[in-house]
Amino acid sequence: MRDRVSQVPGYPDEKQFQGFIRRRRRRGAMWRTLFLIATSVGIVVLSALLLNILDDSFGYVAVKNEIEPAALLATYAPKRLPMERGGADYQILRELSRDVQVQILRDHLSQGLIRRLESEQPLDQRSQEELGDLIIERVVEPHFLASWSLFDSVFHRARIKAEVAEMDGASLRFYSWLNPKFVVSPQSSHPEFAGIRTAILGSLWVVAITILFSLPVGVAAAIYLEEYGQKGRLNDLIETNINNLAGVPSIIYGLLGLAIFVRALQPLTGGSLFGIGDATTNNGRTIISAGLTLGLLILPIIIINAREAIRAVPQGIRQASYGLGATRWQTVWHHVLPNAMPGILTGSILAISRAFGETAPLVVIGASAFIIRDPDGPFSKFTTMTIQIYQWTARPQAEFRHLAAAGIIVLLALLLGLNATAIWLRNRYQRSY
DSSP states (O other): OHHHHHTSTTOOOHHHHHHHHHHHHHHHHHHHHHHHHHHHHHHHHHHHHHHHHHHHHEEEEEEEESSOHHHHHHHHOGGGOOGGGTSOOHHHHHHSOHHHHHHHHHHHSOHHHHHHHHHHSOGGGSOHHHHHHHIIIIIIOEEEEEEOOHHHHHHSHHHHHHHHHTSTTOEEEEEESSSHHHHHSOOOSSTTTOOOHHHHHHHHHHHHHHHHHHHHHHHHHHHIIIIIOOSSHHHHHHHHHHHHHTTSOHHHHHHHHIIIIIIITHHHHHSGGGTOOOTTTTTSOSHHHHHHHHHHHHHHHHHHHHHHHHHTSOHHHHHHHHHTTOOHHHHIIIIIHHHHHHHHHHHHHHHHHHHHTOOHHHHHHTOOSSOOSOOOSTTSOOOOHHHHHHHHHTSSSHHHHHHHHHHHHHHHHHHHHHHHHHHHHHHHHHHHO
């Protein structure tokens, strides 16, 4: 039988067939090796990036205080000098009674500064933690004279100690730039007290408005184009434009947002149309302008992914619904959309992640590079985490680069949290349908 098959014209003999199999296996092994190399390169690059971020987030700092905590405690609370702890530190100042803390502030701060602090919130109404932080910031006034990365702190410890010993009045501390205080503190011109709270709130506000605008509009447009739109030149023109808009650089959307939302719709986006806002926010450079601009940025991506998800729903589901007497809208709402929702959410996750990490459009719109006031609504001035990190990396002091590394970790954590929430919603829809 084999001899008969080998005699068929055009059919390879056994030797040729085995050679073909070997060549195909070699090609498969070659491509598998290339894929493995590409994956390994990606893992190495990501690992190097994470190591570089972690390296800048921890390390030794040389600290010099204007007034040593031990001197304050020796005067106001001599019994709070625990010898077993090797002297007083910042935490002891936070543990003092509120009366002693207020007395320290009134004795060491000017009357003008006291009145300003009292106008923000009376000292008698502040907690021990808040009063202790004020003492550290305003009275102790620690200054970072120098800082080192984690690897330098581990492998060059002796050299660092020798350098700090030559600094007058400086002490060496191992410092974590990523700490709870960093997350809940506002921006500051002093790296010792700078935090990222205002930027976190700004990013969450902007992304929330982006989602509320782009997700419903994008899904509605996808439903119309797939379920209601008629094939023709107009529909082809719309599809072509949507595909082209998905590749437009983000800074172009920033210019579009500047022209439309900041300038043309200034009474609306500034809040003056509703009688809210102030002179600094009535110029239209507000959270709502940023959210709408980023919404336009990711809208083509959401439309394209939503259309693909709707198109993937089997036609049999639609035909069965029509056969039972359902209208087109009932079919779309009760059958097509629920089955397409996991795919829609998958594309939306990628689009929202892009919006969360955008910087160029927000710079064009006029996001604040330095702001200490938390946003309290869509018509507030704002900054975002990406802009805050960029502003820190542009500063010449090494301490701000450490803050930028800590901010990147917080940004990644928030991004993973948002993605995890979206994935949970997607999986929930998959289990339901």
